[in-house]
Structures are given as structure tokens and as C-alpha cells.
Amino acid sequence: MSGRPVVATSAAVLLLLAAIIAAFAIGRFPISPGELVTLVWAKLTGGVHGLSPMADTVLFQIRGPRVIAALMVGAALAAAGAAYQNLFRNPLVSPDILGVSSGAALGAALGIFLSLDLWWIQGLAFAWGLGAVAAVYLIGQAVKGHDPILVLILAGVVIGALLGSVLALLKYLADPYNQLPAITFWLLGSLASTNLDDIATTLVPVLLGLIPLWLLRWRMNLMALGDEEAKALGINVVRVRFAVIGAATLMTAAVVSISGIVGWIGLLVPHFARLLAGPNFARLLPVSVLLGAAFLLLVDTLARTVARIEIPLGVLTAFIGTPFFIWLLATARRSWQ
């Protein structure tokens, strides 16, 4: 490893540190980098920090969990997107191509519609996200005689459309004063209400997804050659594809269940990472994780500070994502060929 990858990784690490410092320093109750160190040091050693108890509360109860959630959600979405772009050999694929977001959206809407508490809403979002992809995968297994990747993507589109129409029905039937706004807010994505418990329960599936992707990092490059060539080189294509789809879905469903639908990250960040670090998945994955974490944290910092009210994450990522996407279309060949 030399040259470009080192620069890319260092740049991503620096950006991430800058994003973390900015996230604490900007807001209704700014915490400077010095205060941040003092507070964390006091917490670790059990000492006295001499700062206001308010700073303590903001750091450990409010902003800290939110920052960690933003890092985790951004990292997971970017990692899943990088894996899918390799697997489907397409730079314009995002982690929800197989229906995980539509499934999670319907699950959450169902929870809100049935007036269940937050824990259940998150659980349903997670379960439906996994279920939607499982259905797509089973369709892919059942339909023979076509390119398996094409069948998977088409099945994802079809199942996504079906779930979308059920979601529309739920919104139509929902109580317009309480449930409908709640569903709408959930669909727009937000990290405002995440707490430490959410983070702890989400971290497990995120790591369970990230670890196999890291272990398969070299084989992922071969998957990008296409089924036949990967097979001819001795890869059990069906098994690797199952593992990658499973890992990426697990991560995406887990983070989406606490953040709501946050689009664009899984599409843009891996592509940007590829421009920086090159196509080798062993370098692409860590750079995607770092950049994804930094990007969502910056967007979330903007979301809570640019206006008097919170701007939904999904709205902001789309605002930033659209011009980026156009630029990407204009320059895609550069990192793709």
C-alpha cells in the first residue's frame, strides 16, 4: 500500500476529525475541542472537570449520542453502498436497491399506524427491511434462466413498488393529525431522538455486517468481474453473493430503523471514495466507512443548526446529493474505467 491509498485514508481521517470537532463546537450549546477533552478525561478518570453540569449533560446525554449515531449510520450506509456497487458492478447502485428501505419504511409506518411505542417501531422497521430483501432474494432464486443480477434488481424494483403502495395506503388511512405527520417525519429521516440504548442495540448488527465485508474484501474485487469470470477463477459466486447481500442488508436495516430513510449516502460516498482510493475493495471499504461517517455527521450538524427548526436529514442529503450526482454522471467514467 503506497501513494494514493495512504493519501486517501489520511484525508478521510482528517475530514472525520474535523466533522467531529465541528459537530461539538457548533450548535445552541457549543463545546470547544478543549472542553471536549476535559469532559471526556473527567468521565474516564472519574475526576472533576470544573465546567458547568449543563456541558456534561449536553455532551453525554444529547449531542454525544447523536454524534455517535450519525457516525454509525453514515459509516454503515456507505459500507453497504460500496459492497453493492461492487457486487452489482454498477456505480449508480445504492444500498436500498433490493428494497431494504421500502421494507423498513413500511414497517415503521405500520408501527406508527398501530400506535406502538418507539422500540416496536424500530423493531418493525428492522424486521420489514430484512423481510423485503429476503423476499427479493427468494424471487431471484426461484426465477431461473436469466442473468441472476438482473433478476435481483428487477425483483427489488417490483417489491419496492408493492411496499410503496401499501405504505401509501397506510398513510391514506392514518390519523391525519398525529400519525400522518409522524410517518412523514420518519420517512424524511432524523437523528434528533436517538439515545445511547439505540446505539448499543444497533451497533451489534452493524458490526455483524461490517466484519464479513472486511473478511471478503479481496474476493469482492473478483465479484466485480462478473459471475462467469469469478466462477472460472474458482469463486463460489452464489455463496459470496448471499453473504454480501446478507451483511449489507443487516447493516442498512439496522441503521435505517433508528435514523429513518436517509438517501444518497450509500450512492454518493462509495463513489467519491473510489475516486480517492481506487477500485480495490480492501482500500475502498475503510475509506467509504470514514467518509460516510464524516459526511452524515456534517449533514446532521447542518440539519440542526442552519435554521430555527430541524431540517430533515433526507431533505438535506438530497439537496447536497443532487448537484453531486449530476457532477458524478458527468465524470463517472473517470473512476469507472
Add this chain to the structure above:
Amino acid sequence: MKPAVRVSVRDLAFGYPGKRVGAGVSLELSAGEVMCLLGPNGGGKTTLFKTMLGLIPAQGGEVRYADAPLARMARAEVARIAGYVPQAHTGYFPFSVFDVVLMGRAAHLGPFASPGKRDREIAQRALATIGIERLADAIYTRISGGERQMTLIARALAQEPSILVMDEPTASLDFGNQVRVLERIRDLSCAGLAIVLSTHDPDQAFLVADRVAMLHEGKLVRLGAPGETITAESLKLVYGVDIAVVEIAAGSGMRRVCVPSLARAGGG
């Protein structure tokens, strides 16, 4: 001593679900032998190769590597015996040539492993064998068609196979690169590899092949030494045009070449 049989194909039927491409193909390939598969476009050459490699399931008959039936072998096992050189194309991520060649090591590595020092040495040797060490750091998607073809041959060599299956290795190459690829094929067979390649050009069979198999409408219509199989009559059958096979003086000896005669429009 007779060289060991590397691959035997018995009464093989091949094609895709709902579409039979060919049937009744039987042939054997021994160590150090070069077999040339001749046939027109769409004649089933690629489908036959993919079936011989187990990339698509056989619709009947059997393929055996040494003594093991292909149907019962794991993908990695097959890849350690048979290297596949597909037709060169550009549809990859921009990996370096060295990284592409290194991918040939997959069959020798566990599912979670990355290539180590030994694998890098083998990939480096494969580059040297093909004579493209200078391309190691070049980006695969930005080199010429001939260089890509050489890269894919090197990748197959990095698999350390005993059989090479090459799908039209000279198609879309300029004349110089065609000759270079044919020279490499000769060298590799001298080193003991069993090689089967498909080509459009019967002249290439005269240049490199020990045996020729002619595929016509999914059936093997000729199988044998180039001099016996490539005749005006068999070329007429397979390609549907009049081609004379003549001997010319080349270098120290005589060589056969195919000379097509152009029919006039209107048949006059």
C-alpha cells in the same frame, strides 16, 4: 510414453435452458497438446467451452478432468486445473494489470484470505512468462486490446493450471499481436500445458494446432490432425464458401494456407 489425458469430453450436450446449442461432442486433450476449435460465428464454440469448464451445466454427457467428473468438483478445484481466458473486454473497474493477474490466485486461497508474498511472486512470474512485466502498474481498462488479451492469459497462468481454455484469443487483435499470442501458445504447450483454443481463422490452426476439431451446427464434424481435417471440402461444409488449401514454401519447409476464392455477385 503417451502423455497423460487432461480432459475428456464424452457425448456432451450443451446449451442454455430451453435452447440446445450442440450435442454429441466427444474429444480428449492430453498434456502438451494444442487443440484448435474451428467453426463459424454462433456455432457454439463459446458455449462448448463454458460447458467444459462447468460455468454452465451440461445438458447431457460428461466432462472429466483426469479421472474426476466435473459435475462433482468444487469451483476452486476446477479453477486449479483449468484456466479460462475469456475474450478480452473492458468492463472492469480500473484495476492495475498486476491486480488483475493476481486475481488468478483466488482458487489457491481460502474464502477470507488475501494474496500473500508467494502469490505475488507467482503473478509476477506469469507476467514475465507472457512478457508484459512492463505493464504491471498500467490500468487494465486503459491498455490496448492486445495487452488486455495478454493480461488475461497471464491471469490464467497465475492459476497454475494444467489446462488452458482460450476463447478466440486472437479475435480483435492486429496482425502483430495475433502472432505474439500464437507464439505464447506454442511456448506454453511446450512447457506441458494442454491448450484448447477457438478461432475463426483456419490458418492459425495450421500454425499452432496438433489437432483440430471442427464444430458445425453444434456437432463435431471433423477431429484430427490439421492436414487431414482442414480441407476444401470441410471448409465448404463449415463456412459455406469455397476455400482452397494450398502449400507454400515458408522458411525452411512447406506450410499450408487457406485461400478463399470470392464468388461473383449473381453467381455468374
